[in-house]
Amino acid sequence: MxxxxxxxxxxxxxxxxxxxxxxxxxxxxxxxxxxxxxxxxxxxxxxxxxxxxxxxxxxxxxxxxxxxxxxxxxxxxxxxxxxxxxxxxxGKNRIVRVNTTPSIAMRWLIPRLSSFQIENPRIEVRVTTSATDAIADLTESFDVIIRRDAHQLSGYECIRFLDDVSAPLASPGYLERQHISQPADLRDASLLHLGSRPEAWNRWLSQAGVPLQEQLRGQIYQHFFLSLQAAVAGLGVAMGSLELLEDDLDNGRLVQLFPHIVLKDVGFHMLYRASADTGSPLQIFTNWLHLMGSRPRYP
Known part of the structure; x- marks a missing residue:
C-alpha cells in the first residue's frame, strides 16, 4: 500500500x-x-x-x-x-461438549446436528452418551447435559426444551395379523415393555379407559432400542416417545395406534452452564436446541 x-x-x-x-x-x-x-x-x-x-x-x-x-x-x-x-x-477452540443418553443422541440430536454445523461451521459439537439418566456419576465436564425430566446441578441452569409424548406403536405387518380396533384389544396383544418405564402401559390403558384386572403380560426390554427393534420386527406393540421416532413413522416402519390418546410426560430438559456469555458458542448452541425443540409435531 x-x-x-x-x-x-x-x-x-x-x-x-x-x-x-x-x-x-x-x-x-x-x-x-x-x-x-x-x-x-x-x-x-x-x-x-x-x-x-x-x-x-x-x-x-x-x-x-x-x-x-x-x-x-x-x-x-x-x-x-x-x-x-x-x-x-x-485461533481458539470453539467446542461445545454435550452429554446425553444414546436414545436422544441417535434418535433426535445427531440427525439434526448437520443443520447446526452448516449455520455454525466454526463451532464443534462433541457428543458423548451415558447409559442412564443419572448425572451424579458423570466424571467429565460438559457444557450441556440433556436428559428426560428435570435435574439440578451446581453451576448449571435447567430448562425444558422438548416435548415427551408417548403412544402405542406397531409394525404394519403385526397389525395385519393382530386385530386391534379399540384400546381394549391391546389386552390380548403382545405388549413390549421398557424396563426404565415399567408403568407406561398401565398409564396409557388407564387413560384410554381400559380396566385392568391383572398384571399385563409381555416381553420386557431394558433398552429403548431393543423394544423399538422388536416392534419394527413385528413382535408386538411398543410404547415409544414420538419425538424420537419421526423417521420410523414417516417411513411406515411403525404405525401409531389411537393418535387421540397419548401420554404427556414432563419433557426433555437441558442443563447448561449458567456462565455462558452472550453470543458465545454455548449460547448459540442452546438457543438452537431450544428452537429445534419448539417445533412440536405431535399433539
Whole structure:
C-alpha cells in the first residue's frame, strides 16, 4: 500500500473525541491523559493542515469536514475490529461438549446436528452418551447435559426444551395379523415393555379407559432400542416417545395406534452452564436446541 496514512493512534483519538464531543471523556475511554488527547488532535490537524475541532465551554465541536471524515474513520475502525475478532476466534477452540443418553443422541440430536454445523461451521459439537439418566456419576465436564425430566446441578441452569409424548406403536405387518380396533384389544396383544418405564402401559390403558384386572403380560426390554427393534420386527406393540421416532413413522416402519390418546410426560430438559456469555458458542448452541425443540409435531 503506497498511499500515506494518518497516524493510527491519532485516528483512534479523533474517533473517540468526535463521538463523545469531550476531551475528558475521550481520555478516560482510552486510558490516557487529557494532555495526550490534545497532542494527538494537534498532530492530526497539522497533518491535514486545517482545524478539525472548535473549542467551547461545553467541550469540542467537530467541523463539517471532520464529521465527513469521522464517518469513514469509524467504519474503517469497525471493520478492523471485526476482522481482528474473527482472526482471534479462528485461533481458539470453539467446542461445545454435550452429554446425553444414546436414545436422544441417535434418535433426535445427531440427525439434526448437520443443520447446526452448516449455520455454525466454526463451532464443534462433541457428543458423548451415558447409559442412564443419572448425572451424579458423570466424571467429565460438559457444557450441556440433556436428559428426560428435570435435574439440578451446581453451576448449571435447567430448562425444558422438548416435548415427551408417548403412544402405542406397531409394525404394519403385526397389525395385519393382530386385530386391534379399540384400546381394549391391546389386552390380548403382545405388549413390549421398557424396563426404565415399567408403568407406561398401565398409564396409557388407564387413560384410554381400559380396566385392568391383572398384571399385563409381555416381553420386557431394558433398552429403548431393543423394544423399538422388536416392534419394527413385528413382535408386538411398543410404547415409544414420538419425538424420537419421526423417521420410523414417516417411513411406515411403525404405525401409531389411537393418535387421540397419548401420554404427556414432563419433557426433555437441558442443563447448561449458567456462565455462558452472550453470543458465545454455548449460547448459540442452546438457543438452537431450544428452537429445534419448539417445533412440536405431535399433539
Amino acid at each position: 503506497n498511499k500515506p496514512l494518518p497516524p493510527m493512534k491519532a485516528l483512534k483519538v479523533f474517533e473517540s473525541v468526535t463521538r463523545t464531543r469531550n476531551l475528558t471523556l475521550a481520555a478516560a475511554e482510552l486510558h490516557v491523559t487529557h494532555s495526550a488527547i490534545s497532542q494527538q488532535l494537534k498532530l492530526l490537524e497539522e497533518y491535514f493542515g486545517q482545524v478539525l475541532f472548535l473549542r467551547n465551554s461545553r467541550g469540542v465541536q467537530p467541523t463539517g469536514a471532520a464529521l465527513k471524515f469521522y464517518a469513514e474513520v469509524k467504519a474503517s475502525l469497525d471493520r478492523i475490529a471485526d476482522a481482528a475478532e474473527q482472526l482471534t476466534m479462528e
